[in-house]
Amino acid sequence: MSWLNCPDPVAGNAASCDPIDTIVVPRTSDLGGFSVRRALPSAKRRMIGPFIFFDQMGPAELLVGGGIDVRPHPHIGLATVTYLFEGEMYHRDSLGTEIAIAPGALNWMSAGKGIVHSERERPERLQQKRPLFGLQSWVALPKHLEEGDPSFQHFGTEEQPEFTDKGASVKLIAGELYGHNAPVKTASEMFYADITLEPGAKIPLDAGWEERGLYTVAGQITIAGQSFDPAQLLVFKPGDHLVIENTTPVPARFVVLGGEPMDGRRYIWWNFVSSSKERIEQAKEDWRQGRFDTVPGDAEEFIPLPDRSGP
Incomplete structure (x- = not known):
């Protein structure tokens, strides 16, 4: 048996004990001044636990005025x-929420039966060059909460569990991992964590979750003898005990994410997710007819319903 607790290798088949099920290379879009890499959904993988959408924004330096x-x-x-x-x-x-999100903080907005929001910058920030680098993901809601009331949660960086051990630093963004719980109230069992490994450090990833993924952010990591550079989404086979290592002379950063499988199929169209195609059609018509609530202080503009399908 392998030390990874995966099936016995098949003679002549080096991939038979590979703990990685799928590798997703995100598709990149240029949004004028910065790029976005979309890892989920993809042709290779639609979801990991409740995660149905995963974008990397930047890294970029935003110019004055943009x-x-x-x-x-x-x-x-x-x-x-x-x-x-x-x-x-x-x-x-x-x-009615108005809040700036800073590095290491968490914005968790639950749409439920419907919410409208905008993502901009404060006017004073537009007068200087500034960095942008981060992640935005969507977590699908379980069926019994899809039509719940919308809500918003914000937690500053100092409010989230952060712990270190032998060169591994972990900030727990959401859910439960390594015996710690994040303060954000989630709709389903899941985990989401920001991890940095110093040179020579390693960290395990528990096999207790059925669906697990890892997104590489910076540096290089090694898993079962395979090395991975930034901007790759790794989806792991269930049941394997994993060890993630940094064998390079510089720090490596990545996030781990996943949870239990969703309670049935989810459909996604533009900004709408639902277990029902009919519900998405209703949402499209509601937005077209102006039936959603407006954003106080930011109600004059809006993004029209697109003529395309997909997120």
Whole structure:
């Protein structure tokens, strides 16, 4: 038996004990001044646990006058999860929330039956060059909460569990991992953590979760003898005990994410997620007809319903 507790190798088949099921190389889009890499959904993998959407923003240096300017738009059936490594974004929503998110903090917006929000920058920040680097993901809601009331949670970087051991530093963003629990209230069992390994450090990843993934952010990591560079999403086979190592002379950073499988199939169209195609059609018509709530202080502009399908 392998030390990874995976099936016995098949003679002549080096991949038979590979703990990695899928490797997703994100597709990249240029949004004018910075790039976005989309890892989920992809043709290779639609979801990991409740995670149905996963974007990397930057790293980039935003120029004077340009930057983040996402007009009000709607969501249903999901929670948006925003986490920054560098920079700042200013969140407004139809609940009346107005808050800037800083590096290491967490914005968790649960759309439920419907919410509208915008993501911009404070005017004073536009007058200087500034960095932007972070992650935005969507977590699908379980069926019994898809039509719940929308809500918003924010936790500063100092409010989230952070712990170190032998060169491994972990900040728990959401859920439960390594015996710690994050303060954010999630709709399903999951984990999401920001991890840095110093040169020579290693860390295990528990096999207790059925669906597990890892997204490489900076540096290089090694798993079962395979090395991985930044901007790759690794999806692991269930049941394997994993050890993630940094065998390079510089620090490596990555996030781990996953949880239990969802309670049935999810459909995704633009900013809408649902277990029902009919519910998505209703949301499209509601947005087209102006039936969603507006964002106080940011109600003059909005993103029209697109003529395309997909997220």
